[in-house]
Structures are given as structure tokens and as C-alpha cells.
Amino acid sequence: MSLSRSVSITQTAIRNTSIANIRGLGIDLVHVPRITALLSRKPVYLAKFTRRILHEAEFNRAASMIESRERHDLFVARCWSIKEALYKSLDKSRQSYFQMRDWNTIDPDSPKPTVSGEAINRDEDFFVSVTHDGEYLLAIVIRGQSDKSTQ
Template identity: 30%
Template sequence: MPILGLGIDIIHLPRLHALLTRHPPAKFTHRILSTCERLALLSEFPTLSLNTPLPKHSCGFAGLDAGERRLVAYLGARWAVKEAAFKAMYPVYTLRWPDVAVVKTKGKPYLILDPAIAKATNVCSSHVSMSHDGEYAYAQVIFETPP
């Protein structure tokens, strides 16, 4: 299948953590996550309070407990996927945050593209890979069109 575009992105997680200490996670999640992604977030982190900023630590990102680090990595990976999708689609189409959703099925991430955009851009399939290690989250997205 011909490739419409390839996009990659990396995010430094301490930068995202700093943002989440200044503003409640609800503001961030409502901006970048789709409704189904927000529901998955609440399912993954059932005790999470989205209405209060994350606590600041004297050691910064290194001082986060395991749950907070997991949350920041989770959100960072989704941010990176969406940024990679934007790069893969540009200049054919300029995506917005809600146009793309990341879902996991049996541990594998999948990209859901708004059907109207998929039709307009002739995208028939997408491939996504995301990872996080230490202070970084990384994602790669490929969009394919029919032969």
C-alpha cells in the first residue's frame, strides 16, 4: 500500500509533569483526548482526581511516585501519538486533537481517525507504535492509502 505519510514525535515527560502541576489534568485531557480516550483514562486510573493539579516535588519528575509517573507517561505517549499523526497527515490535511483517538486492544495501540477525514484523505489504514522510557515518550504513525 502507498504511504500517505509518516510522523514521529518525542516528548520530555518532565515538561508535561510541570504543566500538570500548574493546571488540573482535566484541562489537559479535555483539550487533547477524545471522549473514548477520557473514559479509558478513568478506567486505567480509577482513583485519579482530574480536578486538582499534580503535586510538585522537590526532586521534580524524579520525585514522583509510581502512580504519578505512570499517569504522566500514559498522557505523554498519547500526546506523542497525536503529534506524530499530525505530522504524518500534513500537508494533505491539518488534524485537530479530537480527530484522532488512541485505543488499546489486547495491549496493542490502534489509531482511530475521524471517518470523514479518512474518506477525504483516502486513508485506508494506519499503524502506530508508542513507547516510554525514563523521561521520554515516543510515537510513530504511518497512514496508508489504497494502491
């Protein structure tokens, strides 16, 4: 049976997580014009690139953003940055089989983005924060051991 959960950063979760429960930290900085340039390439490359990094739900959202002429490059940059930071928060053994498309960044443009995926262990929580200013976007992911594992 596969386990898929969503987690987000909240005041309650922070209070319930001690510093001893932190298992990994990942930080990623993206220059948004770099993503914009990648997305402006040939349509064949665009499809290949986005299929490789976006979860199916993210891919569908990005496609609908393109149709409605929304700024999909910033959406893709957020997804990319969150997943890069998430990758950096994982142990080396889990990094070896990490696939960006297996992780879904739920509401990456909201004040409380979350991640979900089949690879989330029952005893871990991910805390996500994203900020951007002008051409730069920064994502931070803290991977912690859940207090539920000791109950």
C-alpha cells in the same frame, strides 16, 4: 454518513503495503516529565488541557486512572505523542483542520496501538509504533494508501 475505523500495525498489513503506498510519516519525541508537570497544574487547567487533546474515551480512561492512582501522565504522554506523529503524517490540507480530540488512540500502552477517528479516509491505513525508555517516549505513525482502494 460518518466513517470511523480502527487500524493497527500487523505483519500482514506490512506485507500488503508497498513502499509506493506510503503517503506520510510522522515521528514525535516526548519528554514525559514535561507532561507530568503540565498535569500537576491547577485542576481547572488540567481539565482544559486534557479536554483539548483527549478523545472522550481517552478522557474517561485518564479520569479513571487518576481515581485508581494509576500513572495517567504516561498514558496522556502516549496519546499526545501518537497524535503529534499522526498530525505530521497528514497532508498540509488536512493538518489545517486537525483536532487532537477527534482522534482516539486505542490501547496506546499496548504492543499494537491503534488510532480511530471520523477523519480517516476509506483508502488509508495508519501504522503506529510507540516505545519509551526512562523519561522519553517516541511515537511513529506511517500513513499509507490501502490496497482496498484499488480493488
